[in-house]
Amino acid sequence: DGGITQSPKYLFRKEGQNVTLSCEQNLNHDAMYWYRQDPGQGLRLIYYSQIVNDFQKGDIAEGYSVSREKKESFPLTVTSAQKNPTAFYLCASSMTSGGGPSQYFGAGTRLSVL
Amino acid sequence: SQQGEEDPQALSIQEGENATMNCSYKTSINNLQWYRQNSGRGLVHLILIRSNEREKHSGRLRVTLDTSKKSSSLLITASRAADTASYFCATDSRSNDYKLSFGAGTTVTVRA
Numbered sequence: 416d417g418g419i420t421q422s423p424k425y426l427f428r429k430e431g432q433n434v435t436l437s438c439e440q441n442l443n444h445d446a447m448y449w450y451r452q453d454p455g456q457g458l459r460l461i462y463y464s465q466i467v468n469d470f471q472k473g474d475i476a477e478g479y480s481v482s483r484e485k486k487e488s489f490p491l492t493v494t495s496a497q498k499n500p501t502a503f504y505l506c507a508s509s510m511t512s513g514g515g516p517s518q519y520f521g522a523g524t525r526l527s528v529l
Numbered sequence: 530s531q532q533g534e535e536d537p538q539a540l541s542i543q544e545g546e547n548a549t550m551n552c553s554y555k556t557s558i559n560n561l562q563w564y565r566q567n568s569g570r571g572l573v574h575l576i577l578i579r580s581n582e583r584e585k586h587s588g589r590l591r592v593t594l595d596t597s598k599k600s601s602s603l604l605i606t607a608s609r610a611a612d613t614a615s616y617f618c619a620t621d622s623r624s625n626d627y628k629l630s631f632g633a634g635t636t637v638t639v640r641a
Contacts, residue, residue: 419571450631457533457617457631460574473628505571517562518629520571 418442421506421521427529428493428500436491436524440504445511447489448518451475451484452503461504464489493526523525533561533618533632541638548605550635552618553598559621561594562629563603566615575603575616608639 419440428434440447446465450458460473464483478497483489489508493500503525507518536551552561562578577600578585578594585592587615591604605612615634621627 421571455633457633459631460628463628482604503569507572517574517577518572520573522571525569 419506419508419519419521421504421524423524424522426524426526428526429529431495433492433494434500434526436493436506436526438489438491438521439487440506440508440519441487442508442519443486444508444519446479446484446509446516447483448507448509449473449479449481449489449491450507452505452523458505462489465495484520500526502526530549532560533620533630535618535632535635535641537635538633539636539638541640543640544608544610546608548608548612548637548639550603550616550637551605552601552632554601554618554620554630554632555599556622556624557596558626559623561592562619563590563592563601564617564619564622566617566634568614572617605637608627608637610639610641613637613639 420435448463449461452458458476461479462481465472470483480492505523506521509516509518533552539554562577563575566572576587576592578592589606595603614637617631617634619629619631
């Protein structure tokens with residue numbers, strides 16, 4: 416059963432805490448992405464990775480960090496420097512990153528601040 | 530950066546009616562895609578249209594692209610309750626390294 420798995424579904428962050436959102440794919444895709452979605456808005460790109468051990472900042476990377484040590488995994492850490500982390504976070508993957516291939520999305524993680 | 534803008538923001542129709550939503554964008558694009566998002570879920574890819582194409586069909590979906598007006602439309606024919614969702618257009622362009630840029634979406638409600 417191929418797809419993208421995000422966990423947890425819901426996450427709560429305390430003041431000053433770093434939290435990590437998990438994203439795993441078994442589609443054998445090279446490219447992976449993290450997006451943030453705020454209510455009533457579209458998706459904004461946080462980070463993306465075109466290949467293992469390489470990643471680039473998106474439009475709103477400040478306060479976030481990522482790693483890409485394995486092809487299947489692209490975890491996102493929301494650091495304490497992100498002052499407004501409450502949002503819906505979506506992970507996606509695609510075969511390549513160039514030329515606009517369609518992206519496959521996970522079910523999302525909803526992050527709230529306690 | 531969000532390049533696409535959908536119109537209308539929200540649409541309510543009766544089951545069986547057609548739903549039309551539009552997407553406008555600012556800069557020249559390589560491809561334009563439409564995605565659907567059910568409430569609280571991830572996005573699902575619906576259809577991709579390339580900049581040299583004018584119209585594409587997929588089941589009950591019809592997408593048009595007018596590059597001279599920098600706009601696209603998505604038509605859902607014979608709507609069903611299951612079509613209730615938010616619909617997003619996403620563009621990619623050489624100027625943005627082919628990364629997808631999403632609009633804010635159109636929320637469609639299909640009444641039974």
